Amino acid sequence: AQKITQTQPGMFVQEKEAVTLDCTYDTSDQSYGLFWYKQPSSGEMIFLIYQGSYDEQNATEGRYSLNFQKARKSANLVISASQLGDSAMYFCAMREPRGNTDKLIFGTGTRLQVFP
Amino acid sequence: DAMVIQNPRYQVTQFGKPVTLSCSQTLNHNVMYWYQQKSSQAPKLLFHYYDKDFNNEADTPDNFQSRRPNTSFCFLDIRSPGLGDAAMYLCATSRRTGTLAKNIQYFGAGTRLSVL
Numbered sequence: 446a447q448k449i450t451q452t453q454p455g456m457f458v459q460e461k462e463a464v465t466l467d468c469t470y471d472t473s474d475q476s477y478g479l480f481w482y483k484q485p486s487s488g489e490m491i492f493l494i495y496q497g498s499y500d501e502q503n504a505t506e507g508r509y510s511l512n513f514q515k516a517r518k519s520a521n522l523v524i525s526a527s528q529l530g531d532s533a534m535y536f537c538a539m540r541e542p543r544g545n546t547d548k549l550i551f552g553t554g555t556r557l558q559v560f561p
Numbered sequence: 562d563a564m565v566i567q568n569p570r571y572q573v574t575q576f577g578k579p580v581t582l583s584c585s586q587t588l589n590h591n592v593m594y595w596y597q598q599k600s601s602q603a604p605k606l607l608f609h610y611y612d613k614d615f616n617n618e619a620d621t622p623d624n625f626q627s628r629r630p631n632t633s634f635c636f637l638d639i640r641s642p643g644l645g646d647a648a649m650y651l652c653a654t655s656r657r658t659g660t661l662a663k664n665i666q667y668f669g670a671g672t673r674l675s676v677l
Contacts, residue, residue: 488651488673546616
């Protein structure tokens, strides 16, 4: 079974600095997908970025990039130029096949706090 | 504009009194999911629909039921809520294509359920 591990319960970063949120995963599948979601205090889960196991390049979406190291089974999220609005919980997730569809397996999350 | 809409945002019910949570989507996605997220925990899948096919997770209590009368709507019914069912309930949707590929799940803002 797939497993996602996020070892940083909380992180602090100063505004305008970059921050890396760690995520490691475990799977025996060759084809898999990794996701990062942001959850502000309001509760909504906001999709940030996706990395497929066969993607040759690291995914980027605006200020978000994913440092994908397949051999190490890590998929760290890098947020550049942090903003106060980036303060939230961040979840790393992996797709697990479920019948004819799939489900997401989430890590325990990292709470990021951005200070001025 | 919100594409996955959950109503209500906050729901208070009494111990043992049935409650229904609602989710609607304007994305025309064929898969709809219900997740339960307890305080400071990761979301946990309860069940999902692929079109009209219902897929229940093995560890989802019988107390939780779901209905999907059409593509746009999905309901979560809790027949006899207990104190342990107080949580955030998140609805998500995705489009299942020939291959799972990206298959991003898009979430609503959630319904926070309190049980008195």
